[in-house]
Every structure is written in structure tokens, then in C-alpha cells.
Amino acid sequence: MKKVTFLLVLVLILSLALTACSAPAAEAPAGEEPAAEEPAAETEEVVFGVFEPLTGAYAAGGAMELEGIELAQELYPEVLGMPIRVVVVDNKSDKVESANAATKLVDQEKVNVVLGSWGSSFSMAAGPIVEEAGVPAIGTSCTNPLVTLGNDYYFRVTFIDSFQGVVMANYAYDVLGAEKVVIVQDISNDYAVGLAKFFKDEFVRLTGDEESIMSIANYNTGDQDFSAQLTNIKAMNPDAIFAPGGYSETAMLVKQAKELGLEAPFLGGDAWEAAEFLEIGGDAVNGVVFSTFFDAAAPLTPESEIFINAYREKYGEDPASVTALAYDAYILAIDAIERAGSTDPEAIRDALAETVGFDGAAGVVTLDANGDAIKNAVIKTVENGEFTYLTTISPK
Amino acid sequence: MIDKKNLIRFGLILILILILTILNTTMGKYEIRVLNLAGIYIILGLSLNVINGFTGLFSLGHAGFMAIGAYTSSLLTMSALQKESNFFAEPIVPWLANVQIGFLPALLMGGIIAAILGALIAAPILKLTDDYLAIATLGFSEIIRVIFTNTQSLTNGALGIKGLTRFTTIHYTWGIAILTVLFMFSLRRSSYGKALMAIREDQTAAEAMGIDLFKHKLLAFTIGSFFAGIGGGLLAHLMGTIDPLMFRFLLTFNVLLIVVLGGIGSITGTAISAVVVTVMLEWLRFLDGVIDLGFMTIQGIPGLRMVLFSLLLMMVIIFKQKGLMGRDEITLDSLGGFLGRFKKKEA
Structure with missing residues (x-):
């Protein structure tokens, strides 16, 4: 048995050494020589x-x-x-x-x-x-x-997130007339964190009020229960909620918010545009607004x-x-x-x-x-369980 | 006699270094990268081997310790300017903003911090055994990752860090890998190592013989985390970018796979399987592309590589349940005996 072990290991080492040594040797004629001989190739x-x-x-x-x-x-x-x-x-x-x-x-x-x-x-x-x-x-x-x-x-x-965040901040300020906004972000998702940051900067600039972002609540990818964050948000009574994140978490988030009686409109980014968002969210996601780039x-x-x-x-x-x-x-x-x-x-x-x-x-x-x-960014909403085109916004 | 053996060992290491130096100058960037990874996986495999192999504790927390080492060393080697451009979402904590030290001291710091945290984490849970310890360590490694995700002003959170100077070279990876192998051999020969193995064989008997279980288990964890931290730092500076998602439990399984495949407890086995696994995974890539057999071409299916790799792993585990080496080692004696047998046959 011991002998077999030794042989096996030896063969492995040998084959390893062979592949390691032969790889560059085989590579050289394939990669370099034809170039020198026939540059047209x-x-x-x-x-x-x-x-x-x-x-x-x-x-x-x-x-x-x-x-x-x-x-x-x-x-x-x-x-x-x-x-x-x-x-x-x-x-x-x-x-x-x-x-x-x-x-x-x-x-x-x-x-x-x-x-x-x-x-x-x-x-x-x-x-x-x-x-x-x-x-x-x-x-x-x-x-x-x-x-x-x-x-x-x-x-x-x-x-990138910077433009999308700016577009949604403008939408919240101009179209919804929001003054106070709460952000709920998926902290373990780089996309959501970036989006939230640019939304916040732009919204604070628009309102000229450092306090216009009332709070930033976090959750992690895969979370199912958002009642703690949502109860806090309900007490603050914001004009709108910006919730960048993946489609499954946000669909659940919006659903639970509606169950808690939270009436503020939800805003988000292009990650929501998935059939699963509508399936999980059901009736609750009607009326959410998000930016995307393609329809x-x-x-x-x-x-x-x-x-x-x-x-x-x-x-x-x-x-x-x-x-x-x-x-x-x-x-x-x-x-x-x-x-x-x-x-x-x-x-x-x-x-x-x-x-x-x-x-x-x-x-x-x-x-x-x-x-x-x-x-250009396309703004979409959900109407009767379907994504519906709202408007197109060009970058300034 | 001992001197002569040491001389041969020294010679073998020199030959290895020579081979590596030659490979380093003749190979393309791709092969060098694979070689670097192999070196890093040797370090990581051996560090897990101290805990899982020598001491028989089933730990699944390796990715967490690697994350600590990777983040510590990265934050220490980054210049103030790099930090400023990375931490655009939330500025970095002021006490870290202007700190910058060399690569080696940063690596060492990564190892030390990982070792300290490893010891702190291990202390309360070392009473647990088997599966329970595995679950607890797995939990801790996930906790570390979640903390890193949430402390944006310290780690830049989910956005990750990029633009690290890529210090990691063959000299660092294989130099440290060789040092690690030597350290592991001397650890195992020492009284500490013998005590660790006694704990693995029979905890009660070991305790009856006067071995302090807690102290020795803690030692194993601290050493394991230290080398995991070093490995993490090397990996970060090979990649040039890190983020918390890199250190999911899947990374732990990669390292565990190397240890199990090589033979739990075997130093040379772990080192060999680290190289085999890393090289195989890359070499099998041809399966994903178009395969030209000369007489026919097969349109590659993406993912076929992983299927075949898994099959090979299963074969090894079915036919060699204790891994490639079991608990055996390739030493000068066994090598000599092996060659000797051949000589006899020839004669």
C-alpha cells in the first residue's frame, strides 16, 4: 500500500513538473515564432x-x-x-x-x-x-x-450609480415634491451603497438642508424581515423612501412596508427591473418608481x-x-x-x-x-403588476 | 549524520529556489500568477492543517482570519492618496488615513492581528468539539465578514478596496511558503507539536498525561490564524483589490479541500495538494473552450471544468480515503528508502 502511495505522489509531482516546464516551452513557438515569420497571420x-x-x-x-x-x-x-x-x-x-x-x-x-x-x-x-x-x-x-x-x-x-442616484434625487425633489427622505440600503451590496451615497449628496444639495435625509437604515443581502427598520421609518413619517437594493429583498421590504401601513412612495434603481420583483411584491409594489436605462x-x-x-x-x-x-x-x-x-x-x-x-x-x-x-435614464413605475414607462431623463 | 541530512535538505531547498527563479524569468504572466497562487495556498493549507490536522479541531473559520490579515495589511500599505480615492462614499477614520508602512511589516502586522483575534475568538469556544466547533468557527468567520461589510469608514464596506500596489511576487509567496513548511516541521518535532498530536489522538489521555488542553488548543488556533493572516495579505497584494464577499465560507472550503486532499495532518501532503489543486483548476480550463482533437472539434461547455474537477476529487476520496498522503510525509528517509528499493531491484 505504501508503495502505491509513493508511486502515485511521484507521478503527480512528475506530471506537475512536466506541465509547469512544458507550458512555456509549448507557448513560445505558438505565440511568438509565427508572428516573426508571417506577420500577416x-x-x-x-x-x-x-x-x-x-x-x-x-x-x-x-x-x-x-x-x-x-x-x-x-x-x-x-x-x-x-x-x-x-x-x-x-x-x-x-x-x-x-x-x-x-x-x-x-x-x-x-x-x-x-x-x-x-x-x-x-x-x-x-x-x-x-x-x-x-x-x-x-x-x-x-x-x-x-x-x-x-x-x-x-x-x-x-x-453608473452617480447618475442614477442624481436622477432619482431630482425626481423625488421635483416631481414628488419631497422634502424629507429616508434611505434604506442593502449595506452588503456595493451597487446599493454607491447609489445611496449619490442620492444623498444630490438630495442634500437640492434641498440645501443637511437634515433632509432623515435617516439611513441598513440591511444585508438575504434578509427577510425588515420590520425593525420599517417601524422606525414609520415613526419618522418621511415624504419618500429611497431603497436601493436587489429585487427580492426590496420586493419584500415594500410588501412589509405596505402591511405596516407605510404610505410614503418607494424609489429605487434598475436592479428592481426583474419579473421576480413583481411576483414577490404582488399588489404592494404598485406605484414604486425606479430608474433604468432600457425598455x-x-x-x-x-x-x-x-x-x-x-x-x-x-x-x-x-x-x-x-x-x-x-x-x-x-x-x-x-x-x-x-x-x-x-x-x-x-x-x-x-x-x-x-x-x-x-x-x-x-x-x-x-x-x-x-x-x-x-x-439617458428611463423612469419606470409599476402599474397593475406591470412595469410601465414614465419618462426619459437626459444627463445635464 | 544529522549534519549531513540537514545539508541535503538545505541543498534541496536551494534547488527549489533555483527552479523557481528560472520559472519566474521564463514563464508568462499567467503561469507566474498560478504559481503565486499555489504558494499562497500552501501557506493557507498548512495554517489550516495546524488546527484541523495536527490538533484534530474541526475549524471552518479560515476565511475570516484571512480577511483580517488581508484588510490589515492592505490598509497599512495604501498611500493616503489611494485611501482618499477609495473611500469616496464615507471618509476613512482619521487615525488610519495617513498611515503607510512597507509590505513586509504590513504582512507581519496582518498576521499578528489575525493571530490575536484568532486567539480571542478561539478562547471562549474551545470547549466545543467536532461539529459544534465547526459551526461556531464558521459563524465567527461570517461575523467577521459582516462586520467588515458594515464598518464602511474602516474597510470601505461592500464597495471594496482597489488599487493596492501589487507587491506579491514569487519571492514572497514561495519564500514564505518554504519558511512555513520548515516551521511546521519543527513545530511538529517540538514538544508543543507532540502535545497537539496527543490531543488529536485522545484528548482524555493527553490531559491525564498533564497536557494543558486549553493552552495547546489556543496555541494551535493562534498559529493557524497567524499564517492565515499572512496568506490573506499576500492574496490581497496579488489581486490588488479586496472586498468582503471574497471571504465567504467558500474560500474556507477551498483551503479545507486542499488539506483533506493532501491528507489531514500531513505537511508535505498539504503542500503537494495545494500545488496540484491550483494548477489543475487552471489547467482544466481548456475544457471550457473549444477542444480540437485533430480529427474532430468539441464545442466546450462552460462549467465542464468544474464537473471534471469535482469528479477527480471524488475519485481521490473514494480510492484514497485519507487523502493523497494520509498522515505520511515525504522525508529524506522515506525518499531514500524509496530510491533504495529501486536500486535493489536493478541489482
Whole structure:
């Protein structure tokens, strides 16, 4: 028995040593020599690297975005006369794996552009890697301001929390005429924390009153019971409640608020736009107002129509908004390559940085100095258990 | 005789360092990253091995201690400017805003704080055994994570920290990994180590022999947390970014998997399985892509990698229930004996 153990371990070590040593050796002729011999081979295809959570906790989000990228590739398989090859790697809904995946894309696959990922945390892990390699990355639905902050190589097609927070603060102040607001945020969700912060800053600026945000209540992802927070809020009697967070928690929050007899209107962000929000919330969520960027019923641009029709044809249903964002990331990359007239990552980066008025499926994208998208916000409400379009707000 | 053996050991370590130095200059960034991770997982695996392997306490709180080490060292290496740009939602507490120290002292501080908190957490719950201890430690690690999520002015909460200078290199990861292996061997040979193993074998008998159970269990926890903190700090500075969600219990399971696969209690087993698991997970990535077999191409299914990896794990556990090494070690003696047998056969 002992002998078998030894043999097994020895074989393992040997195989390990072999793979470790042979990997770079095999890599060198594949990656470098052809480039020297026939430089044309290098430019024959354009490689888009996609890293998404395809397994693990956020696999559903990753799958939705991948649909968008696949659809975009079917519609636009070429750029500058060269075929586009999409390399998809899984980041396992894990930050460490995400960094590995991004390194593999830029270092081994030699991609021209990186697309992804669902979840800001994973994009942040890839940030320093793409920056060091000098390969531009286009974020799909990552909204954390830290993703692009101080990183010249990370861009994104989704609008960030700062604008959304500002839009909702303006809505609360101008349309609802609210003077006193309470914030209920999911403290363990970076998206909710960011949104709450920008809403607070803007609302205080609008009212000129430090006390206009009466209180900030916290809960954690996965919480089911909000009666403690809601009882406190009821005693304060606010004009409106801003509650950024995931759809399932907020749906329960709104439901419990109505049961407690809290009449103040609820305001929120794009994360609410999910069928589950309506299912869990039922009648209670009628009348909530939230900002988002995409409405399948009211196409924003000609590209939206192409996208929605193609999606309906392929999958037989309406696309999710993150699918549209992933689609946009892909076509924005094509647009940047065409504008740059080159597939050199640095040239693509420079072209991306100058993106102005790009027609995407999820709205017109203009990238600001940070690499964040400035785009119109759509305000929606829930009427009779259905999401209903209210108005569109343009950034100032 | 002892001197000669030590000389051989020293030589072997030198050869390992030489190999690593060569790999460090010849390999691409991707392979170096995997190698770095392997080194970090050796440290983490060994640190859990002290608690779960040597002492036989079933702890599931490792991610929490890693989080403490990661956050402590990160906050200490960040410049005032980095802190200001990271903490845009809520400013950082003033006493931390301008603190900046070097990487090694920061790592050490991370380890020390993790060790202190590890001891503080362990002290009240060490009376528990088996599953109860596992649940309590798991709870503590989640509590640490929730605290980090909620103390926004200290950790930046759910937004996470980014832009850490990526200090972690092969020299740090493997240097510390080698030191950890050496420390673990000398710990096990010491009277403390023997006492820990006595507790593992039979708690009552150990106590009857005059071993202070509480003191020794606490020692195991403190050492384990210290190295977990160091590992966490290295991981943070390899990634350049951390957030509380990184330290979910899944991370503990990753480390536990390495320990169980290598053989609970075996130092060399843990080290080997840390390398095997890390390299395998990355190497199996080809399954997710398009596989070209020459005569046919298979369209990869995302996630196939994890399926196969899990299958391999199950096979190992079914056929080798005590892990790859059981409680055995690869030592000079066993290696010599092994080679000796081959020589005899040849003769």
C-alpha cells in the first residue's frame, strides 16, 4: 500500500513538473515564432476576450450577458474585414478566479479587447491586469464607481450609480415634491451603497438642508424581515423612501412596508427591473418608481430595434437589460476598432476614450473622462403588476 | 549524520529556489500568477492543517482570519492618496488615513492581528468539539465578514478596496511558503507539536498525561490564524483589490479541500495538494473552450471544468480515503528508502 502511495505522489509531482516546464516551452513557438515569420497571420482575426461568471452563485447573470455577446457576434461577425473570434472564460463567480481568467485572456489568448464582467467585484479584480497589459476592457453591467476610477483601460457601457442616484434625487425633489427622505440600503451590496451615497449628496444639495435625509437604515443581502427598520421609518413619517437594493429583498421590504401601513412612495434603481420583483411584491409594489436605462417596449435607438427583434427571433422572449448591455459592449468594441482603423489594443483604447454619441441597444453612449457611460435614464413605475414607462431623463 | 541530512535538505531547498527563479524569468504572466497562487495556498493549507490536522479541531473559520490579515495589511500599505480615492462614499477614520508602512511589516502586522483575534475568538469556544466547533468557527468567520461589510469608514464596506500596489511576487509567496513548511516541521518535532498530536489522538489521555488542553488548543488556533493572516495579505497584494464577499465560507472550503486532499495532518501532503489543486483548476480550463482533437472539434461547455474537477476529487476520496498522503510525509528517509528499493531491484 505504501508503495502505491509513493508511486502515485511521484507521478503527480512528475506530471506537475512536466506541465509547469512544458507550458512555456509549448507557448513560445505558438505565440511568438509565427508572428516573426508571417506577420500577416497576426492580423487575420480579431480576438474578443469575454470573462463572465458561468458557474457559481452568479451564473444566471453571466449566462444572460453571454447571450447578448453571442447574439452580437451572429449579427456582426467581422470588423475591418477580419473575422472576430470570441474567447469565453469562466470566472466561477470568484474574485481570485476572475483575476486568473483575465490574465489568461491578455497573456495567453492575446485578445485585442476584453469584455465583462457581471459583478463589479470581478471587474475590479481584472482592472489592474488589463491596465498592466495595455488591453482595453469594456465593462458590461458593473456599476461600482471604483471599477473605472483611476484605470485608463477600463470603460463601461452601463451608466453608473452617480447618475442614477442624481436622477432619482431630482425626481423625488421635483416631481414628488419631497422634502424629507429616508434611505434604506442593502449595506452588503456595493451597487446599493454607491447609489445611496449619490442620492444623498444630490438630495442634500437640492434641498440645501443637511437634515433632509432623515435617516439611513441598513440591511444585508438575504434578509427577510425588515420590520425593525420599517417601524422606525414609520415613526419618522418621511415624504419618500429611497431603497436601493436587489429585487427580492426590496420586493419584500415594500410588501412589509405596505402591511405596516407605510404610505410614503418607494424609489429605487434598475436592479428592481426583474419579473421576480413583481411576483414577490404582488399588489404592494404598485406605484414604486425606479430608474433604468432600457425598455424593450420603447426602443431607444435604431440599434435597439435590431437587437430586440433578433433576440425575440432567437429566444422567443424579451431580452433582459443586462443582455442589451453585453450586446452594447461587443458592438462598441467593433465601433472603436473601426474608428481606430487598427486592432492594436492601445489604438482601440484611445478610440474608446473618445466615444461620443454611440448608438447602442441600451441607449446612446458617451464615455466621460473616467470611462463611464453617460446615457439617458428611463423612469419606470409599476402599474397593475406591470412595469410601465414614465419618462426619459437626459444627463445635464 | 544529522549534519549531513540537514545539508541535503538545505541543498534541496536551494534547488527549489533555483527552479523557481528560472520559472519566474521564463514563464508568462499567467503561469507566474498560478504559481503565486499555489504558494499562497500552501501557506493557507498548512495554517489550516495546524488546527484541523495536527490538533484534530474541526475549524471552518479560515476565511475570516484571512480577511483580517488581508484588510490589515492592505490598509497599512495604501498611500493616503489611494485611501482618499477609495473611500469616496464615507471618509476613512482619521487615525488610519495617513498611515503607510512597507509590505513586509504590513504582512507581519496582518498576521499578528489575525493571530490575536484568532486567539480571542478561539478562547471562549474551545470547549466545543467536532461539529459544534465547526459551526461556531464558521459563524465567527461570517461575523467577521459582516462586520467588515458594515464598518464602511474602516474597510470601505461592500464597495471594496482597489488599487493596492501589487507587491506579491514569487519571492514572497514561495519564500514564505518554504519558511512555513520548515516551521511546521519543527513545530511538529517540538514538544508543543507532540502535545497537539496527543490531543488529536485522545484528548482524555493527553490531559491525564498533564497536557494543558486549553493552552495547546489556543496555541494551535493562534498559529493557524497567524499564517492565515499572512496568506490573506499576500492574496490581497496579488489581486490588488479586496472586498468582503471574497471571504465567504467558500474560500474556507477551498483551503479545507486542499488539506483533506493532501491528507489531514500531513505537511508535505498539504503542500503537494495545494500545488496540484491550483494548477489543475487552471489547467482544466481548456475544457471550457473549444477542444480540437485533430480529427474532430468539441464545442466546450462552460462549467465542464468544474464537473471534471469535482469528479477527480471524488475519485481521490473514494480510492484514497485519507487523502493523497494520509498522515505520511515525504522525508529524506522515506525518499531514500524509496530510491533504495529501486536500486535493489536493478541489482
